[in-house]
Amino acid sequence: MNSIVRPRRKPMQSRAWMTSCAIQDAFVMLLADRGYEKISMREIAGLAGVGLGTLYLYFPGKESIAAVTIRRWMRKQAAILAQASKAPGPRTVEVAIRAMVQAYVRGLLGEVDEWRALLYLERRISSPASYREIYREFVDLFRAAFMASSDWPVGVDPLRTAFNAFSMVNAVVGQALLVQDVCPDAGELASDVECAVVGYIRSVQAQARRTGAMETCGPAPA
Numbered sequence: 001m002n003s004i005v006r007p008r009r010k011p012m013q014s015r016a017w018m019t020s021c022a023i024q025d026a027f028v029m030l031l032a033d034r035g036y037e038k039i040s041m042r043e044i045a046g047l048a049g050v051g052l053g054t055l056y057l058y059f060p061g062k063e064s065i066a067a068v069t070i071r072r073w074m075r076k077q078a079a080i081l082a083q084a085s086k087a088p089g090p091r092t093v094e095v096a097i098r099a100m101v102q103a104y105v106r107g108l109l110g111e112v113d114e115w116r117a118l119l120y121l122e123r124r125i126s127s128p129a130s131y132r133e134i135y136r137e138f139v140d141l142f143r144a145a146f147m148a149s150s151d152w153p154v155g156v157d158p159l160r161t162a163f164n165a166f167s168m169v170n171a172v173v174g175q176a177l178l179v180q181d182v183c184p185d186a187g188e189l190a191s192d193v194e195c196a197v198v199g200y201i202r203s204v205q206a207q208a209r210r211t212g213a214m215e216t217c218g219p220a221p222a
Contacts, residue, residue, distance in 0.1 A: 026045075027039070030043060030044060031117045036117075070118055070122050070125060071130065085141050092151045093151055096146070142163075146158045153204070161201070172196065
């Protein structure tokens with residue numbers, strides 16, 4: 001982050017962390033209700049229950065709050081996906097995909113107004129470097145799940161496949177929120193995304209069989 005959006009105080013202690021989170025939560029509530037342009041720093045401070053001076057001790061301006069908040073919400077979504085990527089025992093790549101798609105869809109649609117507002121704002125606030133960094137984190141979660149599956153083909157690039165798979169998930173779900181006037185049903189959306197990604201994975205596996213690379217590597221060691 002540059003000096004314009006970098007928070008002024010890093011919330012190292014629990015009380016400071018709670019104050020920072022309260023500010024970010026207030027920002028999200030106002031963002032979903034009124035839109036970015038209509039929010040003032042004074043309104044954010046009032047809703048967060050902090051003084052205006054305290055708010056400026058933490059953040060130099062509204063853009064800084066936006067950047068930090070977007071990053072925090074993306075991390076929260078990544079944590080949901082990370083939990084879904086774990087399994088108590090071996091599972092196929094299709095089972096892993098379905099679990100992760102369900103988690104991703106329900107994570108966003110569980111707070112649809114907030115996510116819709118944040119995704120619109122992300123395109124305006126996030127730097128290319130910041131966007132790439134968090135995107136790679138999601139891709140790495142898919143890659144790890146693929147490598148841990150019981151039927152991942154030896155010789156197939158898991159990073160390339162994970163990038164393509166997550167890009168499908170991210171695009172379909174993100175555009176459903178940003179473009180459609182009415183929020184889609186979570187179950188129907190997840191089913192549609194599963195069809196797309198599972199179809200792609202099956203195509204990758206079929207190609208591996210044709211090239212003789214279908215020997216599976218088995219789950220990664222614990």
